[in-house]
Amino acid sequence: MPSSQDVNVPMDADDTLVSDADRWRILAVLLGAIFMSLIGVSIVNVALPAIQSGLNADNSDVQWVLSGYALTFGVVLVAAGRAGDIMGRGGLFLIGLAVFTLSSVAAGLAPDARWLNAARFVQGIGSGLLSPQGIGMIQQYFRGDERGRAFGYFGTVVGFSVATGPVLGGFLIQTGGPELGWRLTFLVNVPIGIVAFVLGLMWFPRPLFRRPPEFVEGQTPRRGQRLRSLDPIGSLLLGLAVLAVLYPFMESRGSVLTWALLPGGFLLGGVWIWWERRYKRLGRSPMVDLDIFRTRSFSNGTAIMTLYFLGMTSIWVLVALYVQNGEGKTALEAGMFGIPAALLSAYAANWAGHRVNRYGRKIVIAGLVLALVGLAASILVILLNEWTGLSIWWLMLSLSFIGLAQGSVISPNQALTLAEVPLEYAGSSGAIMQTGQRIGTSVGIAMITAAVFLSLETLSWSISVIIGFVLIAAVILVALAVAIKDQHDRRKARPEPDRAQLEQEAAPEKRGSTPDYSGGHY
Known part of the structure; x- marks a missing residue:
């Protein structure tokens, strides 16, 4: 067992003690995979003309190279996030990483535009699975100032991926030529994905599929209750609502019927809100506790x-x-x-x-x-x-x-x-x-x-x-x-500190307590 000096106890209960070194290694895996998914998006932006000429694709096919990924990504996000909350985030993160990496291979080897777009749909599912687990695991393993630092590193990765993606894409297309170059923009994800997957298997806490320890006694669903905790009907309603809202904006040849999906999406959103409230009133764990919006x-x-x-x-x-x-x-x-x-x-x-x-x-x-x-x-x-x-x-x-x-x-x-x-x-x-x-x-x-x-x-x-x-x-x-x-x-809600509290904060060395990782108020 790690010593008390280098242990961060990120949850309220359970036997999970993650050492300081381990949680930073976990963050490295998360950021590597997120870098891969982000650079995959920014590279494709500059590869579209080469894809169009290489596969003899029309404008609609090219549009769906971007839109198909964004659509499936948006549809599965919340359901995937809740599944990680219930079943364990590490295992779902690795599944999403594997799906994204394998679909990158399929996209790079695509013989035609239809195959490529199918691969991009699957890529969006993989990214939608891993992305909320990454944010959830940062929440899970970091507190206070260190959580801010972890999200800062996350933002740094976003910046570098946006910076290097278009330039790397242009270089690969120029180097590989009109037929191979655009394929390399997808295949470049593969080695990053393999390395991140192997490191995740090595460094993520075991077991990979386990309910996160923040579910305290009385709230943790037993094995037979997990399907209800995942709220499958709520997941389906929200997925259909997001699909109906996003699709008209992504279909360039949208008809009046296509745009009719938009009010249908808002209606489905209203039904989803009703269902989530009803699900909670029945004493079950909803997909999203709408009270968080308060x-x-x-x-x-x-x-x-x-x-x-x-x-x-x-x-x-x-x-x-x-x-x-x-x-x-x-x-x-x-x-x-x-x-x-x-x-x-x-x-x-x-x-x-x-x-x-x-x-x-x-x-x-x-x-x-x-x-x-x-x-x-x-x-x-x-x-x-x-x-x-x-x-x-x-x-x-x-x-x-x-x-x-x-x-x-x-x-x-x-x-x-x-x-x-x-x-x-x-x-x-x-x-x-x-x-x-x-x-x-x-x-x-x-x-x-x-x-x-x-x-x-x-x-x-x-x-x-x-x-x-x-x-x-x-x-x-x-x-x-x-x-x-x-x-x-925030200023109105912040209580005025009394003199004793100010003196205590001014002299932290007089306190014998350990640092507070409760999250606090920003």
Whole structure:
């Protein structure tokens, strides 16, 4: 057994004692797999033209290379998160990792577009299985300042994957040629996935499939109750609701019937809420305890994340379209525009992760302000390029503010949003937040790019992209208002410390207690 000095007891009960070294090794496996899944997405963005020519695919086929992955990912997220909460997160994480890795092989060897899209659907399922387990395991094994650091490292990985993905994709396509290059963008995931899987088998606590110890006596479902705890009807209702909401925004040739799915999705969402409340009234464990939305930090943080992704993810789509179609740059050059922003995002995420306990929501507010600064500076660069011939490469500088914003918003907001969520719902609540991200991303890209393409019928690329940036700024302003409201709520809820408490905090060496890993209040 490890000594008391190097043991972190991350749960309330059970026999799970995870040493300090072990939990950081667990985090390394989580981040390696998440890096693989994220770089797989960013690489594909630059590989689409090569895929289209290599497989003689039409525009709809190419669109579903992206949309199919996002669709299945969003549909399985919350159900997969709850399954990890009930059955054990480590085993489901490794299953998702194996599914993602094997489907990467299938995608890289695809003989036609239909095969490739089927593989991408399965990839989305694999990513949807592993992603909520990763966030749930960070919640499970880390507390206090160290949880902020862990989420900071998570944000760093996000930044590096965004930075290296497009450039690596361009390099592989250029090196491998029109037939092999795009295949390498999928096969590059395989060695990372194999290494992460082997290390997970070595380092994850045993048994891999075990109920997490945060389920205390009286709440832990017995073997015969686990199916009811998974809430299969609730899982099906929510999956269908997310599918109905996302599908119209992903189908470029959508008919009136396709868009009729949208109100049907909202109706299914209402039925799901009714079912979850009824399920709890019957004394059963619902898929999602809707009472978590009464926790303001969770509801406000989820709203901020959804709004942020509704706007900000469209920036890189518009930049890629503008510099290639409007300015005549290559795909590799287009990928290079985001490198400084992504590297600064990685740095900002790490910096913020170490300080989120100290400054709380103020970091997120500052990040959203930086996003607005970056949008305003990018609009100025585009206008000066149009009026004076200023080099468009100055966008690398203005977009750097966007990178700082990303690192200052995403990871700190995750830590703050999940801080007060009960551990027995760590996976499903984190998945709810990610589902908001997926819906925000899909709806935002569809609506903002539609506005830009509509503007292109009468206006230039420069003015059309500026219109898109203005729409994004409007969404970020709403997110900023929610963040300021959350900061105000926290200030009102924070009790005034008495003099004895202040003196105790000023002299920690007088206390003989161990550090508090209870999560606390940010």
